[in-house]
Amino acid sequence: MPRLPADPEGFIRANTALERPAMVPEFALWLASEYVPIWQATEEWLEAQNIDPPYWAFCWPGGQAIARYLLDNPAEVRGRQVIDFAAGSGISSLAAARAGARSVLANDIDAMSLVATRLNAQGNGLHVDLSDADWLAGPDGEPAADVVIAGDVCYEREMSQRALAWLRSHAVRGRLVLLGDPGRNYFSAQGLEERARYTIPTSLQLENRGMRETVVWRVMPVA
Secondary structure, X not given: OOOOOOOHHHHHHHHOEEEOOOOOOOOOEEEOOOOOHXXXXXXXXXXXXXXXXXXXXXXOHHHHHHHHHHHHOHHHOEOOEEEEEOOXXXXXXXXXXXXXXXXXXXXXXXXXXXXXXXXXXXXXXXXXXXXXXXXXXXXXXOOOOOEEEEEOOOOOHHHHHHHHHHHHHHHHOOOEEEEEEOOOOOOOOOOEEEEEEEEEEOOHHHHOOOEEEEEEEEEOOOO
């Protein structure tokens, strides 16, 4: 069952703050920062609030890179159906919508991520559809798409393997598939084509470094 506090929108507003990500200052998002409660939250506190680890409260570099690329290259998505896998804060979805996509569907199995994405879209005057389906579980219920985007999905071995295989399955069907990755441990560039490279400021608490070189890759049909 989805894990949500009694008032998820109120929880987000009370425990995050409106911030403008370094690479995409065009948007203001509800994010964690050093001076809001969720930044210092313990596992016990999160459990008491009935929420999973708040990955949605951080604008990860892979998502920022995809967003920057789409804003700078709107022809990639203009007039097209876009799906955003593991959307997190929704930053890539917002960029696709701002760039003129015909429709944008943000997907995440974390219910709080979708609440945050909805709030972030509304706050920036954009519309994004939402899906909590487990797209990696199988093809049933997968939506139609012209473009598939994903940011920062290679942080665990199994997740990386499954996600890359899933993304490649869309490339095989002739879809444009874009992956943003800052060199995670389980990332492999085999069968990928570089589209753009950015140096993105990051939090030392999250990344153990002040900057991350992050690449937008096109996933090709053959590895």
